[in-house]
Amino acid sequence: QPVLTQPTSLSASPGASGRFTCTLRSDINVGTSRIFWYQQKPGSLPRFLLKYKSDSDKQQGSGVPSRFSGSKDASTNAGLLLISGLQSEDEADYYCAIWYSSTWVFGGGTKLTVL
């Protein structure tokens, strides 16, 4: 079982909200994990969006709008990236990552289509 599992794709309409999941392997507790989120548009380098451990332990990336936010779902052991008011410019691949066992681990990425 992979350390981090992300759905391969997500589709949503402009103006709607997008909810990206990053499910941690069952032996890794999402509650104590700090989840990092990145956006990558075609032909561009990854952009750091935010990191989230709790509402009191989080950091937004430089210049990242507040409509991008992080959360957790303890019931599914998942980190969440929430994007409100989706725009066509949000079309991109989204990756989660954690620092685990002295390594960085990325999820496989979720491709967002806004249509």
Next chain:
Amino acid sequence: EVQLVESGGSLVQPGGSLRLSCAASGFTFSNYEINWVRQAPGKGLEWVSYISSSGFTSFYADSVKGRFTISRDNAKNSLYLQMDSLKAEDTGLYYCATMTDYWGQGTLVTVSS
């Protein structure tokens, strides 16, 4: 302006070696832990290696352990990746990154005969 500029990528034969460099400017490089992250064509992000701010501690992905060596020179604001015994599956765009706001544009490594 913060910049991370990678260099050294090229076409190399399987079994060959390559040394990547990453030049930092616009921030206090010596205060930051830094990593190499790669991306194969059309694939996702894969972490390669980490080095502490002092350079005393480093970690590697299993896929490169024993073949790659990360190092840094804080006096020169530079990060390096020595890549030996290269394989076709090492092909990709290599980024240096702090894992937060600072990422380079990447340098392309192609391992092919």
